[in-house]
Amino acid sequence: MNDDDLEKLKAVMRTATPAPDDANKTANLALARKNFERFQGSVDALRQTPDCPETGFFREVRMLLNFLSNRVALAASAAIVAFGAVMLLPIGDALGPPTISANREAVTPEPVPDYQAQAGATAEVPSSADRVSAERRLRALSPTTASRDREDSTYVTEAVENKLQIVEPSWFSAEDRTEEFANANDNPVKVAAESPVSTFSIDVDTASYSVVRSSLLNGYLPPFEAVRVEEMINYFPYAHPAPEGDAPFQPTVSVSPTPWNADTKLLQIAIQGALPEIEDRPPLNLVFLIDTSGSMDEANKLPILKQSFRLLLEQLRPEDEVAIVTYAGTAGQVLDPTPARDRNTIHTALDRLYAGGPTAGQAGLQQAYATARGMTVDGEVTRVILATDGDFNVGISDPERLKEFIERQAGIGAYLSVLGFGRGNLDDATMQVLAQNGNGTAAYIDTLGEARKVLVDQLSGALYPIADDVKIQVEFNPSQVAEYRLIGYETRTLRREDFNNDAVDAGEIGAGHSVTAIYEVTPVGSPARLTDPLRFQVDEITSTSDELGFLRLRYKSPGTTTSRLIEQPVTADLAPSPEAGFAAAIAGFGQLLRGSNYLGDWSWDDAIALANANRGDDLYGYRAEAVQLMRLAQSLDQR
């Protein structure tokens, strides 16, 4: 045999090698992922051992990092920011796996791995498949994700377009990922003459931004479906004009040049919710429903959760009441309704929480709501706060019933908010569905800094609803606007007729919240137009109005069932809002992360420059942090 033979052998080997079986591949990947999760669990159990000397030290490092990631920027001149970004990387690397040394010791003692035993884990695959399909059914209940799973076409018009846009995530089918993200492809460009009306529900969630940040700080770009542009924009506080008188919120509409396209314009619709004085707030009843399953036993889960709730307690008034119910591990009501003035009792109850122990299949959710009902007196605000790392085994396993249950409770005034902790098992899609049906918000808490933002700085917004079912509808004027495109809100699209249908659920605005929606608008005659006018359909545009469009807003006051309407024309001469620049920079940031193809050669440098130029007062350093993240993403994107 000579080298020729070797080459021939190589060629035959190539053709003889079969492709892997798809079903086996899916099952094997699921198995690997499951074992990964289990393995991480055992590592984390190790981490929490009190006699493990690293824990304290690494906790300090982690705190330092949290401190840095939120604070470096606070004082920041550009030079300090640059320095911060550079020094964050190595610390981030050292930080990630504080347990590595510990887990190596734990793992290496098996010289010859027992593959038989490992293979025994296979038996678990079907049960996980059951669970997953249950989750999928749950997601199917949400109109925003339904089109992914559903074959029937009860969900027509805009949803049909959505259906075409839905792409399966690239590295796992939707059924077998550990982290589930709710998202769809970018909203498409619409021709104003053909479909002049755009309708969507507002979205005040911020979970996506935190997930993006956590990915970037860990040194990799987030998967595109984890990036929801509107949640990134709405993460930041803006100084929009506040409503006057009794109005619950004030819309501000502005038109400004598009940073990434000289021939289009950005139409920004910003809604600023009223912020009632603290003394005027109704008494508050909070039920913490806390996941104490084994997987919560990680430095960035239960310990941060306890800290977060302590921060929250500081914000409550003495007469507000708190109760704690746990599920999935140590089970049951661990704190009866207790007035916030009785701080020691609450702190003690929090301290006693630990993750793990036998998994009890008890009805955590029902118990939490029953407790909440018992606490509520007329005129008080009641909210269940579900804190979890992705285990939604809350006591009702049928997703349809779970959704109905949460919706019914929201209908009688008990709202639900969901706080996500930790990465790895995070079920973003289910979080979104639960919070949307529970008239609440979903937030993802990765650092104590984020906990402070969600539970302290924006506590009022998170806990006191001021308007329910807020829907936005914009009708574009085809004589002025050739094309338009809604940036973000992919998971929030509504049918045109749903706008006036008060039975159709939509997003809530909390006290002090601000929500921004951005359209990229191509004026008639602009060279930026992407579509050609139709040849055989003569445009019969009779409108002589020079308005760009017409804005309609619907909302319900909390506790009422009839919506109110706000209308306002959108004219081209509206002045750009001073806050529009930063929102546009973040819109660009999100689209860069999503790999959107509407940005032309607009680059990371442009995004950074635009954000820096529009930092404004930035009292808490959120905007400076965003600039850091952009720089981090830029360097990761270049590798």
Add this chain to the structure above:
Amino acid sequence: MYMATSDEELALAAAGGDAAAFSKLLERRYDSLFALCFRLTGSRAEAEDLTQDICAALPAKLAGFRGDARFATWLYRVAVNAAHDRRRRAAAHAKAAAGWGDQELDRRAANAEAADKVRWLRQAMRALPNDLRDTLALVLDELTHADAGQVLGVSEGTISWRISEAKKIIRAQRETEDRT
């Protein structure tokens, strides 16, 4: 958006507990891992089983990845070790452990000419002792002798020697074949 991230970075992130990175990494490497498993066993069914073994054990193994080798090389080492374990177990259960005995391969071939070629490959691989066969499988998988040496934990020279031994055996086996 993970595209820009190297295998090694993903592996280190996964070793640090990042499930998304782990998923992405395994998905990226799965097909080539399966191909190698096939080349080590010569049977589609065996390859599926072996791949499953490796997937099950990988999370624990990965904690030992330190980034001092290319991830692909490291993963091949894991695969070769798993294949050895499997052979040992098969031997202990008194099952025939000889790889490349699966005649289904010939039947899957597109036509008679291809079937002849596959039979030739199969018989060549069968004629080799395990260590030479593993070595040849790696080299046929486009690994350099240096990389194959890293995977098998032997020197580059040993790999070259094994390949020339393998060539001799295959030539001798072919001559026997031709005479009959």
